[in-house]
Amino acid sequence: MKVGDLIKLGFENLWQTKLRSILTILGVVIGIGALSSMISFGSGIQKNITDAFESNDLFTSMYITPTKISLSDIENPSVENVRNLLDRPKQPLNDSILNLLRELDHVAIAYPEIIIPVHLRKDGMETEARIQVLPSAVQQFKPYNDLLAGRFYQHDSVRGMVVSWNYLNELGLVVDDGSGKISLSKQDSVEGKRIVGPEEVLGMEIEIVSASLDVSGVMSNPMQLMGDTKQAFKEKVIPLPVIGILKKPGPFSPGSYKGGCLLPPQTAESIPRLNFSSVWDLLGKGKQEGKYSSIYVRVDDIREVEKIRKKVEDMGLNVFSISDQISEIKRGFLIMDSILGALGTVALLIAALGIINTMIMSIIERRREIGIMKSIGGSEANIRMIFFVEAGAIGLIGAIFGLILGWIFTKIANFVMNRFILGDDQPVVDLFYFPMWLIVGAIIFSLLISLLAGLYPAARAARTDPIKALRHD
Amino acid sequence: MRSSPNIIEIKSLNKIYKKGDIQIPAIRELDCSIGKGSFTSVIGKSGSGKSTLLNLIGGLDKADSGRILFNGKDMSSFNRKEMALHRRTSVGMIFQSFNLIHHRTALGNVMLALAFGGVNSGKRKKRAMELLSDVGLGNRMDHKPTELSGGEAQRAGIARALANRPVLLLADEPTGNLDSQTAEEIMALLTGLNKQGLSIIMVTHDQESATTVSDRVIRLKDGQIIEDKKVQI
Numbered sequence: 001m002k003v004g005d006l007i008k009l010g011f012e013n014l015w016q017t018k019l020r021s022i023l024t025i026l027g028v029v030i031g032i033g034a035l036s037s038m039i040s041f042g043s044g045i046q047k048n049i050t051d052a053f054e055s056n057d058l059f060t061s062m063y064i065t066p067t068k069i070s071l072s073d074i075e076n077p078s079v080e081n082v083r084n085l086l087d088r089p090k091q092p093l094n095d096s097i098l099n100l101l102r103e104l105d106h107v108a109i110a111y112p113e114i115i116i117p118v119h120l121r122k123d124g125m126e127t128e129a130r131i132q133v134l135p136s137a138v139q140q141f142k143p144y145n146d147l148l149a150g151r152f153y154q155h156d157s158v159r160g161m162v163v164s165w166n167y168l169n170e171l172g173l174v175v176d177d178g179s180g181k182i183s184l185s186k187q188d189s190v191e192g193k194r195i196v197g198p199e200e201v202l203g204m205e206i207e208i209v210s211a212s213l214d215v216s217g218v219m220s221n222p223m224q225l226m227g228d229t230k231q232a233f234k235e236k237v238i239p240l241p242v243i244g245i246l247k248k249p250g251p252f253s254p255g256s257y258k259g260g261c262l263l264p265p266q267t268a269e270s271i272p273r274l275n276f277s278s279v280w281d282l283l284g285k286g287k288q289e290g291k292y293s294s295i296y297v298r299v300d301d302i303r304e305v306e307k308i309r310k311k312v313e314d315m316g317l318n319v320f321s322i323s324d325q326i327s328e329i330k331r332g333f334l335i336m337d338s339i340l341g342a343l344g345t346v347a348l349l350i351a352a353l354g355i356i357n358t359m360i361m362s363i364i365e366r367r368r369e370i371g372i373m374k375s376i377g378g379s380e381a382n383i384r385m386i387f388f389v390e391a392g393a394i395g396l397i398g399a400i401f402g403l404i405l406g407w408i409f410t411k412i413a414n415f416v417m418n419r420f421i422l423g424d425d426q427p428v429v430d431l432f433y434f435p436m437w438l439i440v441g442a443i444i445f446s447l448l449i450s451l452l453a454g455l456y457p458a459a460r461a462a463r464t465d466p467i468k469a470l471r472h473d
Numbered sequence: 474m475r476s477s478p479n480i481i482e483i484k485s486l487n488k489i490y491k492k493g494d495i496q497i498p499a500i501r502e503l504d505c506s507i508g509k510g511s512f513t514s515v516i517g518k519s520g521s522g523k524s525t526l527l528n529l530i531g532g533l534d535k536a537d538s539g540r541i542l543f544n545g546k547d548m549s550s551f552n553r554k555e556m557a558l559h560r561r562t563s564v565g566m567i568f569q570s571f572n573l574i575h576h577r578t579a580l581g582n583v584m585l586a587l588a589f590g591g592v593n594s595g596k597r598k599k600r601a602m603e604l605l606s607d608v609g610l611g612n613r614m615d616h617k618p619t620e621l622s623g624g625e626a627q628r629a630g631i632a633r634a635l636a637n638r639p640v641l642l643l644a645d646e647p648t649g650n651l652d653s654q655t656a657e658e659i660m661a662l663l664t665g666l667n668k669q670g671l672s673i674i675m676v677t678h679d680q681e682s683a684t685t686v687s688d689r690v691i692r693l694k695d696g697q698i699i700e701d702k703k704v705q706i
Contacts, residue, residue, distance in 0.1 A: 005588045016576050372572045375533060376633060377561025377589040380553055466533045470572060 001382045010389025017362065024358040025398045027351035028446060032402025035344025036442045037410045037432065042337040044410075044433040049329075052250060053322060057142045060302050062321035063113070064101065064295040064312060066093055093292040097317065101297055104311055106304040111135045112292035116271055119209040120167055120261060121237075125192070127170035131208070131261050133268040141298060143246065144262075148177055149198030150244035157266035160243035161206065164260040168201060168245065169193070175201055177248050181428075198245055205239040208261075210271050236272050250429055348446065352453040355394055359387060359457030363464075370461055371469025384462040391454025392447055399446035403439060410434075479542075480641055480672045481507035481530060486539035488525055488696070499525040501696040503539070507674060507689075509640075512667040514683035515676045517693035523676040524645055526693070530674065531566050531643045532559040544640070561589055565634030569646035571626040573618040579605055579629040580614040586636035604632040608662060624655035631662060635671075642666065644675040648682065660686045 014021040053059055093112070101110040114133035119126050138144050139152035144162070152162055168175050172193045176182045184193060211234065246260055263271075297312070299305050309319050322329075363370070370383055410432035418428050488500040499522045507513050515523045528534040529541060532548065535556075541548040543563060551559060560566075573582045583601035592600060605614045608628040618626050627647060634642055644663065648656035656679075664686050667673050677683050683690050684704050692700035 001589050001591065002593070005594070009585075009588075368572075369574050372574055373585070373589070374557070375531070375560060375566050375568075375572065376586040377557060377637065379557035379561075379589075382557075382589060467528055470533075470568070 001378075001385075006382070006385045006389050007393075009386050010393050013362075013366075013386065014390055014393055017365075020358055020361070021394070024351075024354050025394050025401070027354040028348070028394060028398025028450065029402040029405055031344070031348030031351035032399050032442055032446050033405035033409060034347040035341065035445070036403050036406035036434070036438060037413070038340035038344045039337055039438055039442075040406065040410050040432040040434050041413075042333065042340045043435055043438060044431045045336070046333045047433045047435075048250070048429055048431070055142055057298060058322045060108075060299045060305060062297045062299070062305070062309060062312070062319050064093060064097075064297060065318050065320055066293070093295050093317070097315070098292070098295055100315065101295060101312065104308060106300050106308060108298045108300040109135070109137050109141070110295055110297045111138075113294045113296050114265075114268065114292075116210065116268065118261075118271065120163075120171060121207040121209050122171040122173070122204075125170075125172040126209070127167060129167055129261050131263050131268060131271065133265050134262050136264055146247065148175065148245040148247045150202045150242065152244055152262075153264050156264040158243065158264050159240060159267055161208075161240045161267075162244035162246060162260075162262040163206065163242050164246040165248040167261055168242075171206065173201055173204075175245060175248075179248075201242050201245060203241050203243075205241050208238045208240060208271060210236050210238070234272075238270060240267070348449055351398070352449045355391055355450055355453035356457060358394070359391060359454055360460070362390070363387070363457055363461045367464060367469045370464045371466045374464070374466035375470065380462040383464070384458045387458035387461045388451060388454050391450045391458065395446040395448075395450025396443065398450070399443040402446065403434075403442055406442075407434060478508055479506040480509045480511075480544060481505075481674075482540075482542040482545075484540045484542075486526075486529065486541065487537050488522075488529060488534070489537050499696050500529070500536070503697060505691065505698060505701065507672065510667070510670055510672055511689055512664070512673045512687040513675070513689045513691060514687035515674065515691050515693060516678065516680055516683050521693040522696035523693055525696075527566075527643050527645050527674065527676050530641075531564050532556045533566075562637050563639055564641045564643055565637070565639035566643045567627065567630045567634050567645070567647050569649035571618065571623075571630045571650075573626055573629055573633070575618050578615050578617050579610055579621065579625075579632070582618075582629055583633045583636055586633045590637035592637075601632070601636070604635055605629065607635075608632045622655070623651045624658055627651065627655075627659050628662065631659075631666075635666070639671075641672045641674065644673060646677055647675065648677070648679065656682065 098110060098112060101107060111134065116131040116133065118129055118131050120129045134144070136153050136155050136158070139154070144152050147162070148165060150162070153160060165175055165177065172191065174182060174184060174188065174193050174195045175198050176195055177198070182195060184195060240263075246262075297308070299308050305321065309321060312319050370378075373383060373386075414431050417431055422429065483503055483505050486500050486503040487498070490497045490499055501522075503522075503526070515526060517523050525534070529536050529548075530543070532551070536549060539549075543559065548556075548559065573579070574585065577585065580598070580601050583604055584597050587597045587600060588594075602611075602614060605611060605628075608631050610625060610628050610632065613621060613625055616625075618629070621629065627650075630647075631642075642663070647663070648659050651659060660682055663673060663675070667686075673687075675683070675687065680690075687704060689701070689703050691698055
């Protein structure tokens with residue numbers, strides 16, 4: 001018997017018992033629907049995070065640090081971990097190292113990371129902020145080349161700041177980003193926040209409030225450091241106009257890009273700062289002149305990241321890059337996908353029991369038919385294949401409609417989660433993602449499970465004694 | 474080597490049905506041969522072993538001992554695949570209760586047999602329609618078995634049995650469920666097929682029709698031949 005005939009026969013037989021076939025297929029539809037929507041949720045989260053990393057060029061970024069750090073160091077900031085970090089050998093980072101890094105092929109840009117903790121103030125509203133001192137050359141890279149409004153500073157001595165949407169929000173200025181989702185909550189109104197157009201913010205002056213240690217005051221009264229520490233510091237206020245606004249970050253954007261106040265290096269020099277620029281300096285011996293706590297390097301080609309990393313390590317420096325951690329991140333995603341997939345698989349396994357039940361019922365009901373087919377020359381292989389095709393058809397049809405169901409479900413769930421969980425003010429994100437591998441994989445998996453479920457019934461049908469079957473009513 | 478004039482040669486055939494510890498012999502040390510192109514009737518009371526003999530020749534069952542040579546080939550050496558091939562290509566079977574698949578039309582039933590025979594879909598329908606026309610069902614081929622009379626259903630069964638051009642037709646009480654007039658029509662049809670050269674073995678209760686249409690009548694009792702006579706038509 002030809003394969004085409006077997007397939008036709010299998011489908012015809014399913015059609016003979018429409019209601020039962022539909023109910024069995026429905027079981028598979030629910031199983032595949034559950035499986036695909038759960039895995040699509042895992043894939044969606046993974047895609048959002050990966051996209052957010054990519055949109056900030058994090059995969060081509062690396063940080064050169066005096067001490068070797070890894071993702072687990074950041075994830076577990078215990079006292080013991082910090083102590084271990086301090087004990088690790090350090091390679092001082094200075095201008096000569098910076099220059100060496102800049103000369104490496106495929107290094108698009110390298111600059112020291114300078115972060116100054118300050119306060120921002122506008123019309124009586126104040127927020128804690130971190131000034132990031134970035135050279136004007138970063139303007140060609142993401143996310144600095146795509147601002148919500150204004151433009152990135154063109155040289156390193158521009159008097160102005162590029163500020164994030166979030167900081168402006170904390171200063172009471174809710175910038176309308178044109179998404180149509182910006183609105184004020186009751187709490188916002190109580191806090192005196194107002195919606196402003198981006199053009200209104202550009203040119204607006206924001207005060208940078210910073211503090212420096214009053215050395216003469218502390219020397220005359222060292223007890224100042226013990227009591228009200230405010231007396232030990234001198235406040236300095238520098239008003240700077242906003243020349244650019246960073247786009248509102250999505251819910252999956254990495255933390256460092258959520259807030260930001262970017263200043264050109266020469267403009268930042270006027271801001272007094274303490275003798276440290278990061279927690280590493282504070283915990284260590286303090287920042288020394290001409291030395292940096294970390295250097296940021298951006299590579300122009302993702303394929304060169306590994307080579308550059310190797311070269312930098314050969315220079316005796318420590319490198320941290322997201323791409324190093326990608327296997328760790330992927331493992332995390334794999335675990336999440338596995339848990340979600342396992343839950344969906346349970347539903348599919350229940351559906352498989354339904355298939356077995358339906359097939360066995362079908363064999364009992366069609367026993368005489370099996371006997372007839374054998375008497376007119378149907379071989380055991382033919383009979384087995386007919387039932388196999390029926391099981392496969394249940395799996396295939398179930399997979400197709402299950403994927404459609406899963407897709408519809410994820411669209412509804414996405415709408416609900418965006419509307420009620422992530423909130424109105426957040427940009428709409430696709431929390432679910434149906435990659436091609438999921439569609440193909442779900443169909444293959446469903447077929448496989450269905451065929452496995454059909455294995456025993458098909459074998460049982462093939463073994464049917466034709467004489468007994470022909471006597472069967 | 475000269476080919477045997479017999480389509481079937483049976484030697485010391487035994488078939489025992491077992492039910493728990495009880496053994497019921499259905500065929501006992503049976504020897505006989507059936508000539509090519511003959512119309513042989515097997516008669517006997519219920520339980521005499523007629524249908525068992527037919528099933529063994531038709532390859533639906535296997536003997537416990539002894540041999541059936543089909544066109545010189547020993548069926549006891551057939552594996553299950555060869556047995557299916559034998560049922561598909563060498564013999565055609567018709568039954569008392571017609572054994573048509575109820576959800577298929579007469580045409581569909583015949584086409585299914587052709588599909589098992591590996592006939593491609595293009596030729597299948599044409600051949601099935603020819604076969605049904607030959608048995609007088611040209612205008613009823615799109616009807617399901619429940620929509621056919623007993624005689625029509627048996628004609629459809631005969632058309633199906635002839636689908637893969639067998640050399641031997643095995644008929645198990647083909648007129649058992651039919652009225653006398655329809656039974657005569659079916660017998661006439663079988664006689665016609667036999668005259669065209671098709672060997673037929675028919676199991677029946679009806680001694681009169683057996684002696685009317687067949688050229689040999691074998692009587693069985695307790696799985697053994699007790700009478701074997703040639704009939705002059």
